[in-house]
Amino acid sequence: MKNILVVLVLLFGLHNLVLAQHYTLQGLTRDANSNTPLPFVSILINNGPNGTTSDIDGKFQIKSKEPIRQLTFSYLGYDPLKLEITGAENFLNINLKSAETNLQEVTVRANFNPAHRIIKLATANRKNNDPAQLPQYTYRVYTKTVATFDPEKVNLTDTLRLQEKPKKTNRKPDAKASAADSADDKEMEEFFRKNYLFLAESIADHAFIKPDLDKETVLATRISGLQHPTFALLSTDSKAFSVYSELVNFFGKTFLSPLSEGSTRKYDFRLEDTTYAGADTIFIISYKPLEGKNFEGLKGQLHISSDGWAVENIIAESNEKEQQGVRLQQHYEKIGGQKWFPVQVTTDYIVKTLLVNDRKPVAFTRSYYTNINLNPELKRRDFKAVTIKMNPDAHKQPEDFWAKHRPDTLNALERSTYHTLDSLGRKVNLDAKFRIMEAIFSKQVPVGPVSIDLNHIAKINRYETVRLGLGLHTNEKLSGFFSLGGYAGYGFRDKALKYGTDLSFNLYKPSNLKLTLTHTEDIQESGGTVLPFYNPPLISNNLRPFIVRNMDKVTHQSAFLSVRVLKYLDLQTGLQQENKRPSSGYTYEVASDKFSSNFHFTEAVAGARYAFREQVMRMFNHNISLGTNYPVVWLQYRQGLENVLNGEYAYHKYITRIEKTFKHKSLGTTRIDLTGGLVQGNAPATNLFNGNGSFDTGYRVYTGEGFQTMAPTEFLSDRYAALYLRHNFGKLLYRSKNFAPSLTAVTNLAYGSLKDRERHQNLGFKTMEKGFYESGLLVNDLVKGGFSSIGLGAFYRYGAYRKPELLDNFNLVLTAAVTF
Structure with missing residues (x-):
């Protein structure tokens, strides 16, 4: 009896051992032609139903409770492969051949597509399966x-x-060149x-x-x-x-x-x-x-x-x-x-x-x-x-x-x-x-303890035509606490030297707390706007600075403190003193029948930039914005201080800008820019707002910023609001096999007004109480090559400020873009 029990126990244990046994096999799936791994290849074991897939590197591991006799490999676009397994294999190298291209099949699809049920189920369960x-x-x-x-x-x-086949040519081969x-x-x-x-x-x-x-x-x-x-x-x-x-x-x-x-x-x-x-x-x-x-x-x-x-x-x-x-x-x-x-x-x-x-x-x-x-x-x-x-x-x-x-x-x-x-x-x-890659982001090329400032190498505008210069700053090799720099440049059209120097102290790096002292003798666009923390890249699609010709000669000195707080908020505050001399011949009535063309300002300035949930990458020793899905807001307040450090004008100046891009499911993307400004008090045109025009008969290009049918000095305001609306359809409106231009519709509008306009002399301008309107269509990517593309665009000016001659309201432009 005991012997029978022992036999039964042994048989039962042997049966469980057999059931528990696993058969394993590993391998790698590759393209037979290129030898590159094939991911996600379907592998069927013993004609099913069990199977597996290769991973992202083409590797696979099979575990089976029954002996592996046959494997079937299938992959979309490749011939299926059936492989008999002898049991002696430990590792399989599977090479799949691309399926031969046949004439396109004419397939009659039934009203019911079995894939649709699965796709709809996967779509309905997105929220449950999305890691986000x-x-x-x-x-x-x-x-x-x-x-x-x-x-x-x-x-x-x-x-x-x-070894490639040589191209046919009528010239005799150069033996030395061929050998080289x-x-x-x-x-x-x-x-x-x-x-x-x-x-x-x-x-x-x-x-x-x-x-x-x-x-x-x-x-x-x-x-x-x-x-x-x-x-x-x-x-x-x-x-x-x-x-x-x-x-x-x-x-x-x-x-x-x-x-x-x-x-x-x-x-x-x-x-x-x-x-x-x-x-x-x-x-x-x-x-x-x-x-x-x-x-x-x-x-x-x-x-x-x-x-x-x-x-x-x-x-x-x-x-x-x-x-x-x-x-x-x-x-x-x-x-x-x-x-x-x-x-x-x-x-x-x-x-x-x-x-x-x-x-x-x-x-x-x-x-x-x-x-x-x-x-x-x-x-x-x-x-x-x-x-x-x-x-x-x-x-x-x-x-x-x-x-x-x-x-x-x-x-x-x-x-x-x-x-x-x-x-x-x-x-x-x-x-x-x-380090040239660092220079693209930081705009500075380090050479030992100093860096060359790429912003000052060359500039192009209608006032100077071309400016060539050099800028240098000390870098962290000399000191991580302070940076001393300067620049000089010469404009060939105005035949004038511009220069400046600055000294900055990094008071607390984790918060980007910095004190900056600046002195410059340079030029600025008259009535232009400079926002805090608004730093365009070295290579930008904004071409408006090239067509600006109404400049003020400016002597500037300032002290500013900047810091990043609350994760997404940059703040700046400071005091600046400026002496502006218009180059256009403009004069401003400072008292009854008394006009001046030399203006002294002292301003207390506070500015901010807020980008909610903006992602920032610390790379190349600099912070690089990765953008945000929320609006980006800039605010600035300036108070003119009369009788302080030779300041002659008392006023309050407010500036704002909001940018937001909306992505649509099937209609492309929409970009909205809202800008506005207000000056209350006594201020000449140099510190008011020009119309932000970008039209120039000598340069028929789309500038990216500003009004494309408005001249830069055509309008003047002490209060204004503007909307820039661009909708990029991409290639949604038209696409063919060999021609797929990218279409963008643009509409810009602005309202403005000006008090005491008679005080502004020798400056031809209008005001925008009735509203300025323009619309246009850009046909981009007509010609593409390398990292750039060229297209065409047309803008039309309409509304109260349209010109008498119909053709004068049109502006045909060339578009250019640089991409990486």
């Missing part, structure tokens, strides 16, 4: 960026593909067989509190060729992409999400495949804009899980041919059985507008999210104004720190890239040369 709806979360992200050349031109796994070219090609081939063009890594901690408090701290950064990088390459663009939003931000553009409300009426969805993961079903759906639907759309794949109808994988790229240089892929997992969250993101770039020896640079960014916590204990007070910053020792992290956070070890090509480019960087002092 979580109250709080934190994670750590490792990001790697690799740059090389177009795989179509340079295949790092097959260097023979570098061949040597250069061989040298480049050898270099890229062993190295990438560029390699960078970063590790950062991210924290979030709903609705939009973000904080990212860079713990480590490494960039090939640089010893002391002052920046890190982060996955900020791919992080901002969320398929659960109505409108998704995709690398500088806005697109309608395939999971937006009513997307089945805009997108062509097709159920391509179905796989199973345990009790869950994964629906693989392709999407692209429907034929005949003109909107900014994406194309790609959605893998939707029946577990909460959440997105498990997404592939997205622009549907426009010229935009197909960027492709994004995201992989989500359910964290702790609670919520779906992105754990892997990859972005591929092809720079189509740049060629190096007929080769296109390409870049691949991979981000891996770990330490994901959906229930952290965060406090709002810990979120400061700077949302992205880099730790001072981020570039000094030891190799064991990197090894702990990398998802995989560096391969031989990556190790060689660091070794080769770091050696080359030290040899040519690449750190010093790379």
Whole structure:
């Protein structure tokens, strides 16, 4: 009896051991032609129903309770592959071949599309699955960026593909030149067989509190060729992409999400495949804009899980041919059985507008999210104004720190890239040369303990024609507490020297508390407006300064204190003294029949800029605004102080500006600028408001700012309000295969008035009590090349101030834009 019991126990244990046994198999899926990994490949086990998918790097791991006899690999656009498994395999290298292109099928679609039911369920559950709806979360992200050349031109796994067929020519080949070219090609081939063009890594901690408090701290950064990088390459663009939003931000553009409300009426969805993961079903759906639907759309794949109808994988790229240089892929997992969250993101770039020896640079960014916590204990007070910053020792992290956070070890090509480019960087002092990127943001080029101020190298306007000069400031190499600087420039038309000097003290860096003392002998636009903290970039699409010709010669000295408080508010206060001499011959009646053209002002000034929930990145040793979804407001108050420091005029001056951009689901974007000003008291035209006109018969260009049919000095006001309204339809109104201009409708209007206008002499002007109106249409992107585009526009002036001759109310302009 005991023997029977022992046998039964052994048989029962053996049965459970068999049931508990798991069969595992790992592998990698690749494109058979380019050898690049294929993400999200569907893998069916033993003809189903169970299966899995490859991850964002093409890797897969199969766990099965029954022996694995056969695997079926399928991927949209590729031939399916069935593979018999013998049981001896430990790792599989799967190469899938692109499906041959057949003639376009004529498909009769039934009234019922099975993909629509799944898409509608996923759309209905967006709020439950969107990570942005979580109250709080934190994670750590490792990001790697690799740059090389177009795989179509340079295949790092097959260097023979570098040999291209020579172009036909009628000229006899130059033997020496051909030999030199061949040597250069061989040298480049050898270099890229062993190295990438560029390699960078970063590790950062991210924290979030709903609705939009973000904080990212860079713990480590490494960039090939640089010893002391002052920046890190982060996955900020791919992080901002969320398929659960109505409108998704995709690398500088806005697109309608395939999971937006009513997307089945805009997108062509097709159920391509179905796989199973345990009790869950994964629906693989392709999407692209429907034929005949003109909107900014994406194309790609959605893998939707029946577990909460959440997105498990997404592939997205622009549907426009010229935009197909960027492709994004995201992989989500359910964290702790609670919520779906992105754990892997990859972005591929092809720079189509740049060629190096007929080769296109390409870049691949991979981000891996770990330490994901959906229930952290965060406090709002810990979120400061700077949302992205880099730790001072981020570039000094030891190799064991990197090894702990990398998802995989560096391969031989990556190790060689660091070794080769770091050696080359030290040899040519690449750190010093790379600071030109800092100059783009800071407008200063450091040279030892001083920096060259790029603002003063060259200026163009109608008064000076061309000004050339030089500006210098001390930098943090000399002192982080103070900065001393100056500039000088010579205008060729007015044949006059301008110069200035300033001294600033950084009293408290965390709040940007700064004291600045300034003295200048320069020119200013008469009746122009200067707002606090309004700093255009070095390369700007605002061309209005080029056409301004009515200038005042100004001697200026001031002392200002500025600070950032309450996270989103910048404040400035100070005292300034100015002597203005108009260049136009203007005179102002200061007493009965007594006129002056030399004005002395003393002003107490207070100004503010408020940008609610603005995100700021601390990079290149400077704060860089990442923008905000809320209005940005500027306010300024100036009080003229009579009999104080030679001040001759008493008045109160108020200035305001509000900017806001609205993104519409299917109609493009609208930009609204509201400006206004009021002067109460005794002040000459130099300190009032001109009409902000931008029309000049000699320069038929769209200036971006101001009224396009109004001359700069045509109107004068001591109180005014203006509205600038621009709606960018993008390519929504017209789009064809080979021609897709971007259309923008513009309407500007202003009202103003002026008291005691008879006191202003020798200045031809009108006032705007009846309202000034103009409207126009810009047809942009008619010609595109590199990082710029050219178009045409037309504006029409109407209302009480229209001109008698019909054609005189039109202004035909050239539009130009610079993009990066």
